[in-house]
Amino acid sequence: MTRRAGSADLPLHGGRVPRWLAERMTRLGTVIAEAIVLEYGRDEFLRRLAHPFWFQSFGAVMGMDWHSSGITTSVLGALKRGLAPRAGELGLHVCGGRGRHSRQTPHELIGLGEQLGVDGAALARTSRLIAKVDSAAVQDGFDLYLHGFILADDGHWVVVQQGMSDARGQARRYHWLSEGLQSFVEAPHAAIDGLDQGIIVNLTDRRAAASRQGQLDLLGTLGPDAIERRLAAIDPLPSQAAPQPVQPTLPHLVMPEHHDVRAEDIVARRLHGNLAAAADAAPADFADLLLVPGVGARTIRALALVAEVVHGAPCRFSDPARFSIAHGGKDRHPFPVPIKVYDRTIDTLKRAVAHAKLGHAEELAAIRRLDDQARRLERHATGPSVEALFTGERASSHAYGGRSVFGDEPPPAAIADPVA
Numbered sequence: 137m138t139r140r141a142g143s144a145d146l147p148l149h150g151g152r153v154p155r156w157l158a159e160r161m162t163r164l165g166t167v168i169a170e171a172i173v174l175e176y177g178r179d180e181f182l183r184r185l186a187h188p189f190w191f192q193s194f195g196a197v198m199g200m201d202w203h204s205s206g207i208t209t210s211v212l213g214a215l216k217r218g219l220a221p222r223a224g225e226l227g228l229h230v231c232g233g234r235g236r237h238s239r240q241t242p243h244e245l246i247g248l249g250e251q252l253g254v255d256g257a258a259l260a261r262t263s264r265l266i267a268k269v270d271s272a273a274v275q276d277g278f279d280l281y282l283h284g285f286i287l288a289d290d291g292h293w294v295v296v297q298q299g300m301s302d303a304r305g306q307a308r309r310y311h312w313l314s315e316g317l318q319s320f321v322e323a324p325h326a327a328i329d330g331l332d333q334g335i336i337v338n339l340t341d342r343r344a345a346a347s348r349q350g351q352l353d354l355l356g357t358l359g360p361d362a363i364e365r366r367l368a369a370i371d372p373l374p375s376q377a378a379p380q381p382v383q384p385t386l387p388h389l390v391m392p393e394h395h396d397v398r399a400e401d402i403v404a405r406r407l408h409g410n411l412a413a414a415a416d417a418a419p420a421d422f423a424d425l426l427l428v429p430g431v432g433a434r435t436i437r438a439l440a441l442v443a444e445v446v447h448g449a450p451c452r453f454s455d456p457a458r459f460s461i462a463h464g465g466k467d468r469h470p471f472p473v474p475i476k477v478y479d480r481t482i483d484t485l486k487r488a489v490a491h492a493k494l495g496h497a498e499e500l501a502a503i504r505r506l507d508d509q510a511r512r513l514e515r516h517a518t519g520p521s522v523e524a525l526f527t528g529e530r531a532s533s534h535a536y537g538g539r540s541v542f543g544d545e546p547p548p549a550a551i552a553d554p555v556a
Contacts, residue, residue, distance in 0.1 A: 166218030409514025474536030
């Protein structure tokens with residue numbers, strides 16, 4: 137049972153995630169996963185990973201470049217490191233990765249199958265088939281270089297894989313979820329999305345059934361050498377594009393080329409709802425949160441965005457750039473990563489999750505109310521412009537422990553140390 141759940145087109149970026157950020161992404165990504173599983177179950181976490189807009193927002197709230205191809209590698213890497221020690225508790229396992237790690241996915245799945253009592257060989261075949269569908273059966277100009285397979289103990293799974301096009305300077309991410317159609321080779325996709333490149337090879341289309349059977353017949357009767365000779369003798373015929381039927385569309389994310397976060401990348405009413413919810417966190421309602429040492433207004437603001445990643449509806453993730461306002465970005469866009477705020481966010485969420493496991497869910501409920509308030513308040517809330525918000529963050533960056541790939545942020549002249 138499989139279906140393709142969506143795709144994303146992203147600018148192709150190089151570089152590495154610095155260790156100081158990778159470690160924090162592991163910690164924050166893991167505790168967000170724990171909170172979602174605790175509140176909604178494993179299947180819901182898999183559905184979130186299969187949604188391209190949520191996945192991008194998940195990476196952005198963790199301080200990764202908000203729009204680049206690197207989010208895919210860094211998020212999967214953070215989850216693989218963070219979920220491995222908790223696999224027995226959460227029942228989630230991350231296999232594969234980039235390059236040589238992707239090629240190890242079938243072996244990892246076979247080993248997990250023996251450990252969990254599920255058909256690891258069938259899972260390994262599924263992994264290979266999905267990679268083949270998005271690289272050979274559907275030829276859209278992107279060469280796969282990353283394949284991540286997230287498996288639950290009950291055999292449910294999600295696949296996130298990514299291809300690159302050097303000619304276009306873009307990457308494309310594909311999301312698959314273990315529910316839906318029965319066949320890998322006939323219409324396993326609810327739709328195939330991407331920037332228009334003209335006609336592409338798509339042997340998974342229902343209309344290609346005769347072509348698929350014809351290829352099998354030719355191979356059986358002629359053999360590969362005879363087929364190659366006959367192809368060489370055929371003059372190319374002018375192509376006539378048949379009208380394409382309207383198909384239902386999957387979520388498809390196309391990120392802009394510009395590196396900086398701009399006002400048009402953010403839905404302002406949602407941002408103002410987040411900010412208003414954080415400002416409205418009265419001590420009487422959020423006492424357990426606010427009593428955590430060091431937690432102040434800035435950490436509550438970050439938690440309001442983390443709360444939406446945990447609890448938000450799919451329709452609210454159309455502007456992934458908004459989630460970079462929680463913890464900035466490693467490349468200083470929209471501002472340097474505020475380390476003090478980031479660490480307090482992790483500690484506060486970990487404490488809330490730990491207490492909820494013991495039956496004391498007050499702090500986790502308070503974080504959920506931040507998300508509820510944001511939705512209510514965004515209808516009427518107003519606030520600073522995106523540019524003004526970024527200016528204030530950059531001015532306070534040193535006091536918040538601001539850091540980027542360029543190093544620590546220097547102190548500005550005569551600025552007070554704010555409470556994070």
